[in-house]
Amino acid sequence: MPGALADDGASAYDGIGAIDDETPRVGRPRDPRVDSAVREATLRLLVEDGYQATSIQAIARLAGVSAPSIYRRWSSKAELVEEAVFPTGQLVEPSLTGDIGSDLETYCRGIVEHLADPAVRAAIPGLLTEYQTDPELFQRLVQRSLTPMRAAFADFVARTGRQPVADVQSLFDVMIGALFVRAISTGAADAEAFASQVARVISAALIAEEAS
Amino acid sequence: MPGALADDGASAYDGIGAIDDETPRVGRPRDPRVDSAVREATLRLLVEDGYQATSIQAIARLAGVSAPSIYRRWSSKAELVEEAVFPTGQLVEPSLTGDIGSDLETYCRGIVEHLADPAVRAAIPGLLTEYQTDPELFQRLVQRSLTPMRAAFADFVARTGRQPVADVQSLFDVMIGALFVRAISTGAADAEAFASQVARVISAALIAEEAS
Amino acid sequence: MPGALADDGASAYDGIGAIDDETPRVGRPRDPRVDSAVREATLRLLVEDGYQATSIQAIARLAGVSAPSIYRRWSSKAELVEEAVFPTGQLVEPSLTGDIGSDLETYCRGIVEHLADPAVRAAIPGLLTEYQTDPELFQRLVQRSLTPMRAAFADFVARTGRQPVADVQSLFDVMIGALFVRAISTGAADAEAFASQVARVISAALIAEEAS
Amino acid sequence: MPGALADDGASAYDGIGAIDDETPRVGRPRDPRVDSAVREATLRLLVEDGYQATSIQAIARLAGVSAPSIYRRWSSKAELVEEAVFPTGQLVEPSLTGDIGSDLETYCRGIVEHLADPAVRAAIPGLLTEYQTDPELFQRLVQRSLTPMRAAFADFVARTGRQPVADVQSLFDVMIGALFVRAISTGAADAEAFASQVARVISAALIAEEAS
DNA sequence: CAATAACCGAGACGGTACGTCGAGTCTTATA
DNA sequence: TATAAGACTCGACGTACCGTCTCGGTTATTG
Incomplete structure (x- = not known):
């Protein structure tokens, strides 16, 4: 049963039967290239210019994307940066191999x-x-x-x-x-x-x- | 006697024992109340509103001081905050008393x-x-x-x-x-x-x- | 017929008789009330307070408009005042009627x-x-x-x-x-x-x- | 004695042999070099940078003089400029010589x-x-x-x-x-x-x- | 196959902070 | 006691970013 928890956690994102992750089914679907371009631009700006200078407008400019398209996906700079930097489940685990x-x-x-x-x-x-x-x-x-x-x-x-x-x-x-x-x-x-x-x-x- | 005058003028600046702590000796001296009011306002805003919201203008407003008066003393927000938060030599030292x-x-x-x-x-x-x-x-x-x-x-x-x-x-x-x-x-x-x-x-x- | 749509789109921009008054056709259109409010405020301040006291910020305040909205339209106070005071073609012409x-x-x-x-x-x-x-x-x-x-x-x-x-x-x-x-x-x-x-x-x- | 004061006032402007035009006789005398330096700086800045850029501070800087020293002599920029530009009695007069x-x-x-x-x-x-x-x-x-x-x-x-x-x-x-x-x-x-x-x-x- | 609805980019919007500069006033040491 | 120097308050400067909005126009899914 300890594994069950992990499964649950996973299912929240992409598990079988996950019907609706709050994205609407009608209308023009979001362009996935926007997502990745924004993420990449965010990481690049963070590294090159620091957190402060990584403004939403600067990200939009670099990603070739409009600011509203970013706000549509992330509610704030913090959320965007967090997601870009800690994608998900990048777990480092200790393993008992011997010494x-x-x-x-x-x-x-x-x-x-x-x-x-x-x-x-x-x-x-x-x-x-x-x-x-x-x-x-x-x-x-x-x-x-x-x-x-x-x-x-x-x-x-x-x-x-x-x-x-x-x-x-x-x-x-x-x-x-x-x-x-x-x-x-x-x-x-x-x-x-x-x-x-x-x-x-x-x-x-x-x-x-x-x-x- | 006329030479004495000139000597006096010079000695005022570089005479023996002149403290010369880079503060100018002429002109209206800085109002120390401005310094302390700014420092207090900075600490209060830091605690109440966080670092981001602690803008120079907000500090000036709260301290009842003009923004130029702050920029005259500190070159940036970072410098001001640093000085307000780590005044000087607040050294914590370990002492060997026994155990x-x-x-x-x-x-x-x-x-x-x-x-x-x-x-x-x-x-x-x-x-x-x-x-x-x-x-x-x-x-x-x-x-x-x-x-x-x-x-x-x-x-x-x-x-x-x-x-x-x-x-x-x-x-x-x-x-x-x-x-x-x-x-x-x-x-x-x-x-x-x-x-x-x-x-x-x-x-x-x-x-x-x-x-x- | 599908191509027709694209053609239409193009003709909207550079078709014959296109007025093309250099105003961008994309993006949120400028609020014309801002223009007129600024012009009126400018004239009023000029008359009441003189040219010097007619600062961009004062105009913005009186017009109920933000300073950036003014700078978006006019590059300087001189340009704004000139436009407000000499709107266009207010030509006075002499006519030879008799004497x-x-x-x-x-x-x-x-x-x-x-x-x-x-x-x-x-x-x-x-x-x-x-x-x-x-x-x-x-x-x-x-x-x-x-x-x-x-x-x-x-x-x-x-x-x-x-x-x-x-x-x-x-x-x-x-x-x-x-x-x-x-x-x-x-x-x-x-x-x-x-x-x-x-x-x-x-x-x-x-x-x-x-x-x- | 009561009339003396009034007489002084009048003599300051048009009395014969008027020695002293309302400047105090006690205390440190004004440095006349300040006056001329300010006037020269004013004229130079007017010509080089225009009226707007001819600020009191700029004049003070160029003349090597402090701003209060200027305000002590002239009550405003207008007065200073006026005096510098129209010194006095530069009268141009028409003369009837013939044609x-x-x-x-x-x-x-x-x-x-x-x-x-x-x-x-x-x-x-x-x-x-x-x-x-x-x-x-x-x-x-x-x-x-x-x-x-x-x-x-x-x-x-x-x-x-x-x-x-x-x-x-x-x-x-x-x-x-x-x-x-x-x-x-x-x-x-x-x-x-x-x-x-x-x-x-x-x-x-x-x-x-x-x-x- | 048309209607619908969410998406897209562009850019204007009101606010607010930025850091600098000038206007005058005030305070201190100096002459 | 007046001067010279510099700090003072106040407010304008022009720019940038904030997060929101209004557009014209596009692209899927629904009825």
């Missing part, structure tokens, strides 16, 4: 690699700023991205049979926070080395079960 | 408390966004705030006589990153509890020196 | 009446000032207003069969200059009396052809 | 020469614009410059013994208006030729007295 230390290192590298992506780096502070106005947006993103990661990490720790010196949620927060800040501030430079350092710290916080 | 664990806990609490301040929380994502346009600003802040903290932490670790499982700089980054993200995302709620969890993780990364 | 003296008097009265209009009076010095920066604007107005008047006057003189004591162009300049300065400086007060005095002077400069 | 036609030509040339001076040309429309706000200024200038000219012209006409076809005041207005507009609009180019044309027109308006 806990190297497993964690692989895991941390995966996370930092994703966060250090130039578009992601550029988008995050901007999104955080927007969340001040619309906290709901933030909750949605957390729900969508962070919650499943959190569960997967907890599962990983449980399967190691180790005893964490802090509660698992906080340990996850430490790891994510460290990687997040590093990715945002320094980017991809030396990210791998830092990821392995973080992995060591997290490792050290997982004490081997007593023999007894 | 390393509780020392670290105190330290982490101090950091998270500062970062969880509503104005700081509101300012940081906005400043990070601006740094995309003007990276120099970021370096200045890091230099001013983070570098001394980093040194103090390294010193603290050295004095504990413990051996960190990761290099000290990375350990600092892990700690700061964890506290930073928590403060930004969740604020002051349960911050103390989280700080002690972080302290435990950092503690665990400091291995007691071999007896040998 | 040259009374014809000239009627003509001069017409000119001074137009120039003494409060809005015109208020606008002219302002426009002249702007022309120092942008001489092209001045040439355009001259071309538009003065050149046809000049031609009509020359024609009038020719038809009288009289011999002017000075060349016709200079005579026109004398007449216009006199009326212009009077209208600007004194306004409509006693303008009619002055017009007839000017007519006498111009009359006296037209010598009856020798009998021979 | 009325050539006398008038000399007279007209003198007037147009003065008005066509680049600084005068640049100043006049600006001053006229300011007069909309402050009509009093205009009257003062008229009183100071035009009234004596008007009287001198009337005297000239009287001495010719000719009978003008229009009243003398209007004739003066025609002449001045014609020369004024020409000087403002065209400047010095061909001014002499135009002056002689005007002289002819005015001549023609002066009919030789009947022999009877």
